Structure formats: structure tokens, C-alpha cells
Ligand SMILES: *[C@@H]1O[C@H](CO)[C@@H](O)[C@H](O)[C@H]1NC(C)=O
Ligand SMILES: *[C@@H]1O[C@H](CO)[C@@H](O)[C@H](O)[C@H]1NC(C)=O
């Protein structure tokens with residue numbers, strides 16, 4: 001008997017050593033020489049942003065670039081003049097200071113700089129302006145603004161941007177990882193591989209790998225830390241950063257055209273989905289619903305980020321933190337009044353201010369309501385909003401972040417809530433947004449639920465769904481953290497990329513959803529797939545009426561139905577709401593040499609990583625509910641046609657789960673609910689993958 005056990009142990013160890021490292025799966029597209037040239041220029045400015053390379057092209061261009069002398073080259077002279085007044089006064093945020101968009105004076109500078117970038121009349125002017133900013137302005141200010149400008153300028157649309165964790169690894173890796181990277185850089189490589197392995201450092205090929213744990217409950221004993229593998233996932237945090245960069249709250253959407261009428265709706269849909277996804281992860285970790293909080297009672301959930309910027313560490317908030325103290329009286333009063341104002345308007349059934357009247361009975365009022373909670377530039381109009389409005393989100397982030405009041409106008413001790421790159425790490429983030437969503441859902445109660453008639457797709461019946469096995473697992477994922485180090489003059493010639501952070505990350509095996517649909521006639525349909533809870537945390541069945549907002553949209557697609565039986569097969573790899581994680585920049589540069597770029601990174605890099613579509617299963621299988629809905633396809637109106645490839649634009653986002661539900665109406669033949677189980681294979685806790693027995697053996701990549 002004994003020998004058998006030992007043998008099993010050996011097998012387990014051997015299996016342990018074959019935990020795969022994530023391989024990017026993607027297709028490329030060909031680009032011409034001009035594209036390659038511009039793309040390289042865009043990327044070069046991101047290299048080692050805390051350092052200036054005086055031999056580099058951008059330095060030569062940026063150092064002597066004179067904005068005032070080139071004012072003719074900007075389409076909005078007023079914007080240039082505004083920036084110049086700011087710049088010449090010498091009072092802009094100096095280098096070597098934390099930049100956060102949530103501080104008013106820094107935000108004003110970012111907006112002024114953004115205008116300068118945005119109104120440059122051609123790419124050459126934009127590039128020169130960016131080079132100037134790279135040389136002279138604060139690093140964080142430059143990075144933030146440049147990233148968004150590349151996304152927003154029509155002439156740089158479709159160019160590839162580096163993942164935010166490659167550009168600024170400090171905001172994605174814990175302090176211990178960075179310290180180990182600095183050690184190896186200073187030691188000029190590994191001195192003794194056995195002792196390095198004890199530090200989780202190994203050399204593979206021509207780079208160093210730093211195994212990294214998530215901040216664990218060993219460090220601060222909070223059950224919320226069970227979710228760290230999700231909330232600290234670099235792809236998950238990058239996703240949130242992309243969301244902001246695409247539609248920064250301070251930027252008016254008139255510049256986007258037709259989606260203007262949907263901005264507040266996008267806001268609601270994004271956070272509702274994010275919270276639904278997070279809730280599912282809580283369920284399988286036995287955590288139950290997102291806790292609520294009061295501004296007047298101690299905030300139960302503390303948070304201890306183990307992170308630092310170059311200048312100060314990130315703020316740690318203890319458990320039972322009291323928000324309502326003298327320093328915050330005024331802010332809490334504001335938050336409270338903002339909430340009550342909204343309630344009051346709800347009770348009146350309409351909103352009136354600044355020459356605007358919005359009836360809450362009108363479904364399109366969601367646009368206003370979303371804008372109200374985001375306090376974005378579309379709420380009234382840019383000028384009014386700027387002058388009279390104060391943002392609920394920003395003030396809430398400030399008080400919940402628990403940072404000290406600083407004296408100097410530019411000294412900030414930031415919390416994770418001060419950056420889009422790190423916000424998702426703090427459990428209180430979800431508590432805050434769940435609170436905001438609850439207010440919006442109260443507004444949604446004004447909407448007439450969809451009736452059976454609205455939802456019925458006459459003549460179409462979903463007769464069966466079959467889903468292949470759903471399995472999650474942890475795999476290693478490497479991200480390039482080389483930009484966190486400082487380079488010697490010699491190294492700057494080649495920008496070595498030799499430091500990789502390796503973390504176990506959640507993934508799932510590819511699966512297939514087979515849908516059988518019977519149709520009386522040939523027609524065009526839209527098929528949607530959602531996943532939601534089957535039972536609540538206490539094991540009771542979930543009712544759609546109560547929990548419609550906890551369903552997470554996995555996929556939608558248009559489908560031609562033939563008369564009679566149709567067999568639809570949909571692979572998880574093709575689910576449109578998701579994408580592959582970003583390819584490292586070193587690989588992009590290699591692809592550029594061949595005149596190629598990864599297709600998805602140029603077209604829809606802002607989606608959630610495909611890896612994260614399913615919540616972690618349990619070894620015995622955790623039950624969830626799959627919901628498939630088939631409804632008639634109607635072509636989008638002309639002005640929205642361009643978006644049709646990405647979004648089903650002619651229905652509310654999240655349709656039919658975009659508003660309160662009547663259970664009775666959700667029993668249509670063109671709907672199908674099915675219980676599915678998600679299993680988890682391999683190690684259940686990611687930290688067990690970070691012990692030397694796993695990484696001192698060579699990795700063999702098995703097929704998944
Ligand atoms: C404007 O840009 C063009 C190239 O785009 C350049 O030749 C010219 O010198 C710039 N400056 C002015 C003042 O036009
Ligand atoms: C990760 O955490 C485990 C458990 O605390 C520990 O044994 C291991 O050494 C850690 N690994 C690294 C690379 O920090």
C-alpha cells in the first residue's frame with residue numbers, strides 16, 4: 001500500500017512540472033511599409049518611459065520642437081494657446097511625481113495635453129508633439145495622455161498599442177517581484193541558480209523568469225483575497241484600463257458621432273457585466289453577494305496592496321476604516337446628497353436641471369442616468385459639466401481610497417483606486433460600483449418589463465442545447481516587465497527585454513455550444529448566450545426576476561435559419577465578447593519586420609481576455625445556468641451600421657436582460673435555460689504552482 005501512495009505522489013509531482021505556459025493564438029494581417037514606419041514610431045515612445053534616451057530619434061525631435069512656432073499645424077489654435085499658457089507658466093506637474101487623472105489639477109493638464117495631441121493636423125505633427133512631451137513633461141502624464149491620443153486620433157486608429165502592464169509594470173506587479181528584478185539586474189544575472197530558485201527566479205533561454213504569487217491571505221487574512229487570482233490578473237486590469245481609454249469620462253462623445261446617444265447605456269452595461277462576472281467568481285469561492293457599505297459605518301473590507309510607485313507606496317486601508325471623519329465630512333455630505341438627489345428625481349419620475357428634462361419612463365433615459373453617475377462630459381454639455389458638476393465617482397474613490405490629505409498640490413500618496421490599472425484589485429471597488437448599479441437598477445424599475453409578446457420569436461423554437469465539458473485550470477502566463485528597470489547607455493542601443501513575470505492565471509479549455517433550433521420559415525436571427533448563477537450562495541435556486549442583472553453575456557452572433565431543424569455549433573474560441581491577451585511588444589517588433597501585426601490587437605484589443613470568460617470551477621463541478629435566446633435580426637440603422645460588426649446595436653446592450661424581468665415572460669420557445677457544471681482541473685490554489693518543485697523542472701507544454 002505504501003509504495004502505491006509514494007508512486008501517486010511522484011506522479012503528482014511529475015504532472016506538476018508540466019503546467020503549461022500560455023501560448024498566444026492569433027492571426028496576423030499584412031500591413032504596408034508606411035504603416036510599419038508609423039507603428040514603430042508609436043511604439044518607440046513607450047520604451048522605458050522613466051528614462052530619456054538622448055541617442056534616440058524622438059529625443060532629437062522632441063528636444064528642439066517649438067510648439068508656438070508650429071501653431072499653424074494644429075487645427076484648434078485655442079487649444080494650443082491654452083496649453084502654452086500652462087506650459088510656459090512653469091507650473092505643470094514636474095517629472096518624478098505621481099500622476100493620477102482623479103486629481104483636478106493633473107486632469108486639467110492631461111486634457112490640455114490631449115487637445116494638443118488630438119488637434120495636431122497630421123501624424124508628423126502629432127509625433128513631434130508627443131516627442132516633445134516625452135522629453136519635457138511628467139512621465140505618467142505623458143503615458144496616460146499619449147495612450148488615449150493614439151486611440152482617439154482618426155489617423156492612428158488601427159495601430160497596435162502595448163499592453164499597459166508592459167509599459168508600466170509597477171502598477172501590475174507586487175513590490176517583491178520588482179525588487180527581485182532589480183536584484184538580478186544589479187547582480188548582472190543569476191549568481192547561484194539553486195539559491196535564485198528559492199527566490200522564484202530561473203533563467204530560461206535568454207531571459208529571466210520571476211515567479212510571482214498573488215497577494216495572499218497569508219499576508220492579510222481576508223476571505224476576499226481568495227479572489228486575488230482574478231482581481232490581480234493583469235489581463236483583467238488591462239481590460240478596465242482599455243475601457244477608460246476608449247471613452248474617458250472627461251471627453252465629450254460628440255466627437256464619436258452616433259454612439260453619443262448610447263454613452264450612459266454603455267456605462268451601465270459595462271459595469272453591470274463586470275460585476276456579474278465578478279459575482280460568479282465569488283459564488284464558486286463561497287463568498288456570496290458583494291457586501292454593501294454605508295458612508296457612516298466603518299468600511300469592513302480593508303485592502304493592503306503590496307505595491308509601490310517610484311515615489312510613494314500605495315495606500316493600505318485597514319479593516320473597519322472609518323470614512324466619516326472630520327477630514328471627510330464635506331465629501332461624505334456631497335456623496336450623500338448626490339445619492340439623495342437622484343432618489344428625489346426618481347420619486348418625481350423625471351429629472352430637471354440646466355434646461356434639461358428627462359422622463360424616467362422613457363427607456364432612452366438610461367443614457368442620461370449613466371451619464372449622471374459617471375458625471376462625464378456629456379451629462380449636460382462640456383462647459384456646464386466642467387463648471388458646476390462634481391464627480392460622485394471621483395469623490396467616492398478619494399474617501400474609500402483612504403489616502404492621507406497632502407499639503408503640496410502635486411504630492412499624492414495614491415491608493416489603488418487612483419489608477420484604472422489597479423482599481424480592480426480592491427474589493428471595495430466592486431462594493432462602490434455595485435452601489436451605483438443599484439441606483440441605476442432602481443431607475444430601471446420604471447421600465448415596463450418585456451412582455452411575452454415582445455420576447456416571442458414566432459415560429460422559432462430552441463429544441464435543445466448541448467455544451468461540451470466546461471473545464472477551468474491554472475496555467476502560467478508570462479508578461480514582460482523589462483520596462484521597470486533602468487538601462488545603461490550601452491543597453492539603450494538594444495533595449496534588452498529579459499525580465500518576465502510569470503503568474504498562474506485562470507484559463508479554460510475550449511468548448512462548444514450546440515444549439516438545435518427549429519424554424520417554420522427561413523429567416524435571419526440573432527443568437528445570444530449568457531451564463532448566470534443557478535443557485536445562490538445558500539444553495540437556493542436563483543430567480544431571474546430577482547437576479548437578472550447577475551447574468552453575464554458570453555456571446556452573440558447573427559444566424560441564418562433554414563426552414564426545419566437547424567444545428568448551430570458555436571466554439572468558445574469564437575465568442576465575440578472576448579479576445580486573446582495582448583502579444584508582447586518584442587513579438588510585435590518581430591512581426592513588423594515581416595510587415596505583419598496581430599489582427600485582433602489592431603481591431604478589438606479592448607475586450608475581456610478569452611481566458612476569463614468562465615468562472616473558476618470546482619473539482620467536483622459547480623452548477624451555473626446557461627441561457628440561450630434567439631430573436632429576429634433587424635439590420636442596424638444606417639448611422640449605426642459601422643458598429644454592427646461588434647455590437648447588436650439596434651437593441652439595448654444586454655438585451656433581453658437589460659431591465660427587470662417577469663419570470664412568466666421568460667418561458668418562450670425561442671429561449672432555453674440549461675444547467676451546466678464547471679469543473680476545475682489541476683491545482684486549485686494558484687500559490688501552490690509557485691513553489692520550487694514546479695519551476696525548477698523544465699516546462700513541457702501539453703495540448704489543451
Ligand atoms: C508644419 O508641418 C509640416 C509637415 O507636416 C512642416 O513641413 C512645417 O514646417 C510645419 N510647420 C509650419 C509652421 O507649417
Ligand atoms: C508563493 O507562495 C507560497 C506559499 O506561501 C510559497 O511557498 C512560495 O515560495 C511563494 N513563491 C514565490 C515565488 O514567491
Ligand SMILES: *[C@@H]1O[C@H](CO)[C@@H](O)[C@H](O)[C@H]1NC(C)=O
Nearest residue numbers: 353354355356357380381384
Ligand atoms: C433650452 O433648451 C431648448 C430646447 O432644447 C433650447 O431651444 C433653448 O435655447 C435652451 N435654452 C437655454 C437657455 O439654453
